[in-house]
Amino acid sequence: MEVDYSGDVMTLNMGPQHPSTHGVLRLELKTDGEIVADAIPHIGYLHRCFEKHVENVDYPAVVPYTDRMDYCAAMNMELGYVLAVEKLMGIQVNNRVRCIRIIMAELDRIASHLIAAGTYGNDIGSFTPFLWCFRDRETILDLFEETCGARLLYNYNWIGGLMYDLKPGFEKRLIEFIDYFEPQVDKLNTLLSDNYIFIKRTAAVGILSPETAISYGVTGPNLRGSGVKFDVRKDEPYLGYQDIDFEIPVGKGEYGPLGSCWDRYMVRIREVKESCKIIRQAVAQLTPGDVHESIPKRVKPPAGDIYMRTECPRGELGYYIVSDGSLKPYRLKVKSPCFTVMSAFREVSRGTMISDVVAILGSFDIVLGEIDR
């Protein structure tokens, strides 16, 4: 929509402190009445110099730092880093470690998507799904707490293995939870996803066409919501995902144009169900073993560099590690999926209304810790 800047355009600051910017993000909105002429995101309020910090600590001690980037899906952050270093060093882990890593990554994907769905409902005005999602997420966090002792920042995936083995009875409790949880997703759909008001708010808004998404480098549920079937777990499998049978949900434009907020949100809800399938198969593939078997005494990778990508709940997470043969990394660069999606935000939100800006931001599901690092 063409908007003339020389009219009465008012600059409204959806400042760093705002109930629905999912963190400290500043959006400078140039509004003409209710229509947004331009929405410029300003980031950097949560920059903690992650990439410089890790140049001063040993490789195993980097793992707590990676946790704190995307704190809502810490297991996946650790996994990406650990897989990169293991590939650089040529370490092979045994089957038990591999299966447990898949279980934890998928559980964390469910937890992260529950936060995304709950907070999205909150932004749209429906306050109830937020608490129902968090109630289910509490059970997942209890499972994590009994395994490694922490609820949010785990330090569980270590280079060459895991911190602790699973407690006896974990698989039973896990399957009980998955059995209880799958009908809850249908209940959430009745309350929120199929609600006519919610559909009207999100299904014609924030259209991200497949071409735009690909040209900006958007990945993850945001890309799949626009109809592009791309998932790192299927296209460049790691951790044995090629042996696990699961679908990749893709947005189909059921209630409006393809690539709307509703499509992206629904891709996440469907991914939760797929994750439940993956967890069941991973539990079936579990074999007894020692999780500390392949952990090296000192992590000293050979000189060289490597780029490893994994599918974190928000998209394709990439770690580029340059090693000079010493105990500390020479350079560690993170490719953050939320950062690329924020670059597409300005184009998607031009010409929409202020309420739509909030809806679009929520559907992108950003976490500022990952954008700013």
Add this chain to the structure above:
Amino acid sequence: MESIARLLQFIPRYDALPGIVRALLPVLVSCVVIFAALAIAVLFAVWLERKVSAHIQDRLGPMYVGGWHGWAQTLADALKLLLKEDIVPASADRLLYKMAPFIVFLGAFAAFVVVPFGASSFVSDLNIGVLYIVAVGSLSVIGIIMAGWASNNKYSLYGGMRAAAQIISYEIPSTIAIMTVIIPVGSLSMVDIVNAQKGGIQHWFLFRNPFIFLAFIVYFIASLAEVNRTPFDIPEAESELVAGYHTEYSGMRFAFFFLAEYANMFLVASVATTLFLGGWTQIIPASIVPQLVPGPILFFLKVLVIIFLQMWLRWSLPRLRVDQLMYLSWKVLLPISLVLVLSVGWLAVYW
């Protein structure tokens, strides 16, 4: 008010007071009584809202303050708000800023004058009762716009403008839905409307004919928008505009806005009860079972049912966008209410 005037006769040397005092004193006392009753009712409604929302969301709500399920929580909150610092923003329009909460409250409070709580428990039986309520009820828009403008804050301005557009758009279907009730009664007086519904549940306007049933639904939805409740709480949309038109208010001024919102809720619930649910009349006709429960208690219970319905809607539905709100009012509720009025009129002429 007659009963209050009769009670006041018992004051010693009442007849010696000047005529003007004797004329105004019953009015003053009635206002104080209504204000006190309203304050207590609002206290109860806020506690109920927190409990209902908590149980829908699988949590407990207030449990601690006052002992049993935290019934004194609202009292504690009101006390806390009283003790807060009274901030007036430096570049705000001082007079408008200070006047705004009172005008919003006035819109809700002044309309309680004509609401009949019982057979003779009403302040005044105006023969234009319904028209008076609709007219006075729209005073609160002025207060909201004043609050939005005087805060000198872009968020508040947005909230104020949205509220103005929303409230004046929804007054029309709500008034037309009220008209469907006036047609069978033939009088605008609230007392007459309640008297026309005496004689049991089958005489309530809600169940008399299907058009008035639909008119109740239209009135209920329109009144939700009048009170700025979800799904129509765009003016105070927490996740978009921080707090809309009352962003800059703190302490007792904010408490007044809160009080005004819940008083407005009580007002529209009382009007809906009087017009559609039979006011203070019984469910079983008085010829079969004499009136055991006094009128005001029955009235309050019916109002509570409607308020519970409002709260239930708030916690299960998302929020409508501004243009969708306008679409709903002008293109859905208005045509439907016009059709309903015509149908009720046709029924009245040919049946």
Add this chain to the structure above:
Amino acid sequence: MLNYFKNLGLGSVTVLKSMGVAWRHLFTRSVTLQYPTEKWTMPERSRARLFNKIEDCIGCGQCVRACPTNCITIKTEKRGKDEPEIFASDGTAIKLRTLTYDIDMALCCYCGLCTFSCPTHCLTMTGEYEYSVYDKDEHIYHFAEDKLATSKAPKEKVEIA
């Protein structure tokens, strides 16, 4: 025209369904834990407050090297040849006298890497989480013997019930 009525019908039906789901939830059990009258039992592997059994500490400094945030400070000196030999509870000989063993809990990131690197397992993470202080300096736990009494550090390990 037909679309108008279809949307109206769809809107009313989905709204009523959402309301139905919310109504049923009015009668489900709430999941609130009323802290502080009811408390959650911490799991065995909880990573909360650090505790060091200073009698078993051999002063090796592995925990200092493992910590990502440099929150542990150790100062040791060699025990003299004429002093009696002392051993930790698992039999390791203690050759260094620990003069200072400070952990700054305000800097600690609760990763637990220090507890895994300790050779005598004297440094452990307990399940205590209620240890807030008013002055940030009180978060520096002095575990070394002469300073233990005045510091806010835990004097003994609180076992999880």
